[in-house]
Amino acid sequence: MLDKEKQPIIETEGVEKKYSGTTILEDFDFKIMPGEFVILVGPSGAGKSTLVRLLIREEKPEKGSVRIAGRDITRLKQYELPFLRRNIGIVFQDYKLLPNKTVWENVAFALEVCDLPDSEISRRVPKVLQAVNLTGRENAYPNQLSGGEAQRVCIARALVHAPKIFIADEPTGNLDPAASREIADILEKINCQGTTVLLATHDKELVDQMRKRVVTMKKGQVVSDQKQGRYNSC
Amino acid sequence: MIRFKRILKAGFVNFFRNGWLSVTTTLIMSLALLTVGIFLVLALSTNKIVHELKDKVDIVVNFKDSASEALIYQLKSDLMIRPEIKSVQYISKEDALKEFKARASVKQEVRDIVTAEDNPLPRSLRIQSVDLKEYDYVSNIIKKPTYSPYIDSSSYDDNKTLIENINQSVRFVERVGIGLSVLFILIAIMVVFNTVRLALVFRSREIEIMRLVGASESFVKIPFLIEGFLYGLFALIVSQGVIFGGVLLSEEIASGTVFEKFMQRITPIFYENFLLITLIMVIIGTFIGIGASYLSLRRHAK
Missing domain, CATH: 3.30.70.3040 (Alpha-Beta Plaits)
Structure with missing residues (x-):
């Protein structure tokens, strides 16, 4: 029996996922320990986004198990999904902000769904907005934001409930290098506070700058896993 | 409790922020309710007049x-x-x-x-x-x-044809009235159902985002039902206002003309049955609003 500290926070075993006949992930094994910062790289179509979708149970694998903190999430019931997702902070390439809500409300929404009292919400939201450098933009609507700002709102929303795991799927995909660097800095800060971070990206510069564990995927399988890796264009 | 408050608030906020979508849906529902309302007023009036007529035939x-x-x-x-x-x-x-x-x-x-x-x-x-x-x-x-x-x-023989005529007209008015009302309610339900469905398809991304951020089903769905209820409520106010205004206006226009006597009969019938008409329209409005939202949710928010 492994003690709690040594148990992987994310673990996949023999995962297989197909979309209308095409195999995206095949016999996919991979582990992340608590507190790690892992960058997932690979060309488009390698299965990075599919893996992310499996980790938040947006999709179910055909075979194998996906364990988060020791629990196989492929077996979760529909009503249990919100609880899983409240423990994971997710950042999307297309931000996925609610268009009818202001910056403040988008961030507060993640806490409202957890039934946190208003006092706690008004304490936490300004803090996290400050952390992503968005103080003063609270009342803006998503369509009034720049790409970098929108992505930082998305990060703020993912962070505000202090998740154990933080997953970012191509967060810099639509951003210029300066904005990308800013996002990377925020992710490093998050990791320093003890949160496990999984970053899926194909931004070569970003990967080379960060010097973190790099897992390279190709055609649905892990082809390399380096401790302080660089972007590998194999 | 705090969840209930938030869900309620979300429904109201969505309704007001959706602007044109809420306005169009509400207007379409108003038209539906208006049709039902006008039929109710007409049906009650013919009924009343026919009864008066019947009392006079002895x-x-x-x-x-x-x-x-x-x-x-x-x-x-x-x-x-x-x-x-x-x-x-x-x-x-x-x-x-x-x-x-x-x-x-x-x-x-x-x-x-x-x-x-x-x-x-x-x-x-x-x-x-x-x-x-x-x-x-x-x-x-x-x-x-x-x-x-x-x-x-x-006097039976003298009145026989008259009585038969009244009998036939009463039956005709009743049948046509019921038939048309049912038809218009059906049309209203389909139109509202379709509008709400389009609104939901339009907003399916929003629903998906809420789920990904960890919102439970009640948090995602109930605000839509509240919106549906609000469509019904506002449609009720609009259509009832139009009918009320219509009655007042026709009274104004009819005064001094041959229709004055006719309106003098219709108006009190409307006032007497105001509560009944409102009640029926509340039931139909709420039913169409919430019902159509619920049906669309079941179909489109999997």
Whole structure:
């Protein structure tokens, strides 16, 4: 029996996922320990986004198990999904902000769904907005934001409930290098506070700058896993 | 409790922030409710007017002088057995005379001829029935050999065609009214269902995002139902306002014209039944609003 500290926070075993006949992930094994910062790289179509979708149970694998903190999430019931997702902070390439809500409300929404009292919400939201450098933009609507700002709102929303795991799927995909660097800095800060971070990206510069564990995927399988890796264009 | 408050608030906020979408949906529902409302007012009015008309049509059976009082009373009790017959009034020669004298239109010369001593006016029974169908029953009884020789005349035959005409019109109005109302309610449900569905397809991304951020099903869905309810509520206010304004306006326009009498009948009917009309429209409005949202959610928010 492994003690709690040594148990992987994310673990996949023999995962297989197909979309209308095409195999995206095949016999996919991979582990992340608590507190790690892992960058997932690979060309488009390698299965990075599919893996992310499996980790938040947006999709179910055909075979194998996906364990988060020791629990196989492929077996979760529909009503249990919100609880899983409240423990994971997710950042999307297309931000996925609610268009009818202001910056403040988008961030507060993640806490409202957890039934946190208003006092706690008004304490936490300004803090996290400050952390992503968005103080003063609270009342803006998503369509009034720049790409970098929108992505930082998305990060703020993912962070505000202090998740154990933080997953970012191509967060810099639509951003210029300066904005990308800013996002990377925020992710490093998050990791320093003890949160496990999984970053899926194909931004070569970003990967080379960060010097973190790099897992390279190709055609649905892990082809390399380096401790302080660089972007590998194999 | 805090969740309930937030879900409620989310519904209201969505409704007001969705701007044009809420406005169009509300307007379409208003049209639907308006149709239902107008039909209700018309149906109630025709009903009321037909009832008044029915009350005015009574049968008067005139007896020959040879008929005994006992025979008249027997016929009266025969008729009273039927619960559908509202009243049977016996009018004696004296009563008939009084009524005759009271008539303003009778000329003085004629009035002088008819006196208590020499009274040509017949004794009669005045029969009123709840239902026009009863008139056939009445006519069958008075045609029985026991009574017929003593009966001078009855107004039944004069009124027969009139009664039949009214009967047919009543049935026609009722059937057409019900049919059209049902048709329009169905159209309204389909239109609203479609509008809400389009709104949901338009917002399916929002629903997906809420789920990914960890919102439970109630948090995602109930605000949509509240929005649906609000569509119904506002549609109710709009359509009721239009009907109210319409009644006031037609009263204004009709005054001084031939329609004045007609409107004088319609308006009080509207006021008397205001609560009933509102209640029916609340039920239909809420039903269409929440029902259509619920159906669309079930289909499109998997």
